[in-house]
Amino acid sequence: LPYMFSTQSADIFARESIRILKELKVDKLIFGSENNDINKLLNVANIQINNKEYDNLVKTYLDSGINYPTAMNKALDQFGGYQINESNDLLGLSYVKEIIRQDANIEPITIKRTNNYLETKLTGNISSASSIRKAFLDKNDISSCVSKEVLRILSNESFFMEDYFEL
Numbered sequence: 001l002p003y004m005f006s007t008q009s010a011d012i013f014a015r016e017s018i019r020i021l022k023e024l025k026v027d028k029l030i031f032g033s034e035n036n037d038i039n040k041l042l043n044v045a046n047i048q049i050n051n052k053e054y055d056n057l058v059k060t061y062l063d064s065g066i067n068y069p070t071a072m073n074k075a076l077d078q079f080g081g082y083q084i085n086e087s088n089d090l091l092g093l094s095y096v097k098e099i100i101r102q103d104a105n106i107e108p109i110t111i112k113r114t115n116n117y118l119e120t121k122l123t124g125n126i127s128s129a130s131s132i133r134k135a136f137l138d139k140n141d142i143s144s145c146v147s148k149e150v151l152r153i154l155s156n157e158s159f160f161m162e163d164y165f166e167l
Contacts, residue, residue, distance in 0.1 A: 014094035015101075022104040029095055033110035034086035038096075041089065041108070045096040047079050048072075054079050088113055 005016035021029060033041070047054050054075050061071030069085070076082040084093055092110060099106050119128040122135050127145045135142050136154060143151060 010091045010094040011097075014091065014098045018095060018098035018102055018104055018106065021106060022102055027105060028107045028109055029099070030109045030111060031092050031095060032088045032113045033092050034089050034113050036110045036112035038108055038110050040082065041084075041093050041096045041110070043080060044076060044082050044084060044093055045100055047076065047082075048093075049097055049100055051079060086113075 001013070001017055001020065005012055018029075057075040057078060058068075058071045061074050062068065066074065069090075073083050073085065076084065084090055092108070096108050098104070099108055114126065119131050120134050122131050122140070122142070122145060124144070127135075132142050132145050135145075146154075
């Protein structure tokens, strides 16, 4: 995904990701999800795309000073009792909305998130990116968490923001 899209909001990231995947004729998109309920994400996406009353309710909440994620969830709660709060589910919802909007022949599939992506300690062979970065910076062994290719690259180069501070 080009940098100018990969650094944007989830909706823009998803829009451009689905556009590219559609052009490549990809027919399945598998993503991590805290709730692991694709039907819930499909229902919420359809409410957000097709229900003008939902839009009006979100605008009403925003006008009252509530931030967007809270306004969205308050409106969703009134249109089916839904809540989407976790980061992977929010990105997944953006993917599903774009699949629908772009009429993409892509099946969205969720995989249950089994670890805490903000965890700072290694937790076996499935660890968070945050914990792997921290362990690497602390000079701890990360060989059980990353591929041999990643280990090779990390041993030869540096990829952390602190290394580029002057730039």
